[in-house]
Amino acid sequence: MAEPLLRVEKLVRRFGGIIATDNVSLDVAAGELHAIIGPNGAGKTTLISQLTGHLAPHAGSVSLAGRDITYLPAYRRCALGLARSFQITSLLLDFTAADNVALAAQAHAGTSFRFFADARKEKGLRDAAHAALDRVGLAHRADVLVSKLSHGERRQIELAVALASKPKLLLLDEPMAGLGVTESQGMVKLLQELRKEVSIVLVEHDMPAVFALADRISVLVYGRVIASGDPAAIRANEDVKRAYLGDQHVVTHHG
Amino acid sequence: MKSFTVSKAVTALMLAGLVLLPLYSQVSGNIFILTLFTRIVILALAAASLNLIMGFGGMMSFGHAAYLGIGGYAVGMLAQEGVGSGWIQFPVALAASATYALVIGALSLRTRGVYFIMITLAFAQMAYYVASGLARYGGDDGLTVYKRSDFSGLINLGNRTQFYYLCLACLLGVIFLIWRIVNSRFGLVVQGLRSNEQRMQAIGFPAKRYQLVCFVISGTMCGLAGALLANNTDFVSPAVMYWTRSGDLMVMVILGGMGTLFGPIMGAVVFLLLEEFLSQITEYWALIMGPLLLLIVLFGRGGIMGMLGRAGRG
Numbered sequence: 001m002a003e004p005l006l007r008v009e010k011l012v013r014r015f016g017g018i019i020a021t022d023n024v025s026l027d028v029a030a031g032e033l034h035a036i037i038g039p040n041g042a043g044k045t046t047l048i049s050q051l052t053g054h055l056a057p058h059a060g061s062v063s064l065a066g067r068d069i070t071y072l073p074a075y076r077r078c079a080l081g082l083a084r085s086f087q088i089t090s091l092l093l094d095f096t097a098a099d100n101v102a103l104a105a106q107a108h109a110g111t112s113f114r115f116f117a118d119a120r121k122e123k124g125l126r127d128a129a130h131a132a133l134d135r136v137g138l139a140h141r142a143d144v145l146v147s148k149l150s151h152g153e154r155r156q157i158e159l160a161v162a163l164a165s166k167p168k169l170l171l172l173d174e175p176m177a178g179l180g181v182t183e184s185q186g187m188v189k190l191l192q193e194l195r196k197e198v199s200i201v202l203v204e205h206d207m208p209a210v211f212a213l214a215d216r217i218s219v220l221v222y223g224r225v226i227a228s229g230d231p232a233a234i235r236a237n238e239d240v241k242r243a244y245l246g247d248q249h250v251v252t253h254h255g
Numbered sequence: 256m257k258s259f260t261v262s263k264a265v266t267a268l269m270l271a272g273l274v275l276l277p278l279y280s281q282v283s284g285n286i287f288i289l290t291l292f293t294r295i296v297i298l299a300l301a302a303a304s305l306n307l308i309m310g311f312g313g314m315m316s317f318g319h320a321a322y323l324g325i326g327g328y329a330v331g332m333l334a335q336e337g338v339g340s341g342w343i344q345f346p347v348a349l350a351a352s353a354t355y356a357l358v359i360g361a362l363s364l365r366t367r368g369v370y371f372i373m374i375t376l377a378f379a380q381m382a383y384y385v386a387s388g389l390a391r392y393g394g395d396d397g398l399t400v401y402k403r404s405d406f407s408g409l410i411n412l413g414n415r416t417q418f419y420y421l422c423l424a425c426l427l428g429v430i431f432l433i434w435r436i437v438n439s440r441f442g443l444v445v446q447g448l449r450s451n452e453q454r455m456q457a458i459g460f461p462a463k464r465y466q467l468v469c470f471v472i473s474g475t476m477c478g479l480a481g482a483l484l485a486n487n488t489d490f491v492s493p494a495v496m497y498w499t500r501s502g503d504l505m506v507m508v509i510l511g512g513m514g515t516l517f518g519p520i521m522g523a524v525v526f527l528l529l530e531e532f533l534s535q536i537t538e539y540w541a542l543i544m545g546p547l548l549l550l551i552v553l554f555g556r557g558g559i560m561g562m563l564g565r566a567g568r569g
Contacts, residue, residue: 117439
């Protein structure tokens with residue numbers, strides 16, 4: 001068996017008395033699009049934050065391509081090929097779209113302790129930024145300040161920023177959040193394309209999108225993975241149905 | 256091609272004025288104005304260095320005057336000990352400031368927001384009390400610098416005009432460096448951190464390392480201002496490090512326009528000229544100055560540079 005690209009083992013994170021991540025284990029194979037779904041408050045964002053290094057787990061481990069990254073800071077994980085998008089758009093608002101993306105490219109192209117040469121004239125970085133913007137269909141908005149872009153466009157920039165770091169694994173935290181129907185469809189199409197190039201962990205509420213995209217789905221309820229499998233198996237799973245019908249009580253006493 | 260704007264015109268006018276000032280002083284026989292403007296140029300240099308961390312880096316340091324003291328005491332103490340050469344005094348002043356910035360920065364940058372403001376303030380006050388306790392170097396009363404830094408005949412700091420041009424050259428040199436820095440890879444990272452630290456960490460930048468280097472660069476630049484200031488007044492005392500002086504520098508930066516290249520010069524010129532002329536009119540000049548500054552900060556977002564920018568568009 002090949003080593004999975006991402007392996008999460010028995011991860012535990014508590015907030016006071018609440019166990020937000022309860023013994024979560026999951027594997028993401030290279031080339032896979034692995035979706036994580038679950039009702040509100042299931043601990044999806046808490047889990048993602050531990051994968052990206054913004055939150056430290058209390059127990060368990062996370063490894064990327066065989067390397068233990070459980071306690072590495074966010075910027076080191078990024079250097080190892082882990083990129084993320086934020087659920088709530090988190091960009092440099094007073095920078096242009098191109099600057100936002102070029103900075104991500106810069107982080108992976110040699111030292112940034114260069115004090116004299118104009119970084120906006122570095123052709124390599126600018127080209128990488130434009131390529132990533134082009135990829136998400138926003139090349140024509142490159143020189144616009146992010147604060148002047150629409151919500152949908154900012155979601156796309158989030159993706160372009162993640163892509164510009166040439167990641168092995170992309171963690172997408174609700175990329176469809178707040179998008180209109182047409183924008184959502186566009187995003188699904190874009191993700192269809194991207195999954196051919198990069199492994200993706202997708203946290204998403206939009207069920208049609210998840211079932212259209214995912215190779216495998218893990219269902220998180222009250223911090224626990226109650227089911228994991230391909231879309232057809234998840235659709236047929238009784239526990240999952242109960243969780244989504246709102247009878248979470250049953251699920252908490254499960255297993 | 257960038258077009259003509261009001262703020263550029265005013266900036267150019269101000270710079271031309273600063274360059275030609277000694278000529279005016281000579282022709283009109285007004286020596287006082289040259290002395291006043293030497294002080295303005297030196298404090299503009301200090302404000303510009305503060306602007307690098309405050310305006311571009313988003314680090315609200317409330318202890319920047321400490322570097323004025325460190326640079327000044329380096330010159331004064333060496334002079335007292337018989338080392339009069341500027342070739343030694345100035346590098347020591349810069350190195351001492353850089354070292355202080357490195358230590359203070361490493362400790363302060365563990366905190367954010369109000370705590371960062373308070374801790375930088377606390378360290379500067381500590382420096383103030385340390386200087387007050389230096390009995391050998393005048394303690395509370397300060398230290399008279401009997402001989403200005405000697406640059407082996409290359410430039411005579413005792414000559415008012417030469418000294419003024421040295422200060423102006425230092426100011427413009429520092430502005431040039433800041434201009435290069437803020438557009439460099441390093442500068443974009445530092446400004447990115449000001450804008451959104453979490454995002455910058457997520458794309459792979461360790462925040463503190465960049466902020467600390469920026470903090471040290473800024474402190475070193477301000478140490479230069481300190482060394483010049485001691486030469487200008489032939490005197491250095493703990494008072495240059497007092498927290499009100501740090502506050503003055505912050506006001507100059509905010510008044511001129513945070514995060515703009517020439518804003519701090521503008522701010523220093525306006526602030527110190529106002530102070531000078533109001534204090535000639537009345538003893539209670541601070542009563543006029545305070546509300547005036549308040550109005551500009553409240554209603555002129557982006558300081559003078561911001562207002563000029565809007566005037567250019569409007």
